Amino acid sequence: xxxxxxxxxxxxxxxxxxxxxxxxxxxxxxxxxxxxxxxxxxxxxxxxxxxxxxxxxxxxxxxxxxxxxxxxxxxxxxxxxxxxxxxxxxxxxxxxxxxxxxxxxxx
Numbered sequence: 001x002x003x004x005x006x007x008x009x010x011x012x013x014x015x016x017x018x019x020x021x022x023x024x025x026x027x028x029x030x031x032x033x034x035x036x037x038x039x040x041x042x043x044x045x046x047x048x049x050x051x052x053x054x055x056x057x058x059x060x061x062x063x064x065x066x067x068x069x070x071x072x073x074x075x076x077x078x079x080x081x082x083x084x085x086x087x088x089x090x091x092x093x094x095x096x097x098x099x100x101x102x103x104x105x106x107x
Contacts, residue, residue, distance in 0.1 A: 006101055009100055010070055011095070011096050015044070015092040016089065017091075025038075027081040028066070028078065033068040037068075039064065
């Protein structure tokens with residue numbers, strides 16, 4: 001695959017409980033992310049057991065996956081904020097290098 005014409009950035013993916021979505025979304029936007037994606041009904045197995053992707057009683061009981069792409073120089077702010085959140089709350093953080101075609105959409 002050729003990466004000519006693509007710009008390197010950082011992708012941040014976070015799996016949290018529905019109650020924590022506003023805190024993560026605020027952190028993304030306050031850290032300079034121009035947008036983010038939320039995927040509802042995430043299923044998986046982890047330290048807290050297996051989580052079904054279906055809603056239980058309300059939208060807050062289901063796990064959510066939030067994703068944002070930020071310039072490399074803003075990634076540390078996002079990661080630091082998420083570390084603070086995860087000191088008190090359950091969640092999973094993934095950080096990876098990514099390349100984007102239209103960097104102006106992310107700055």
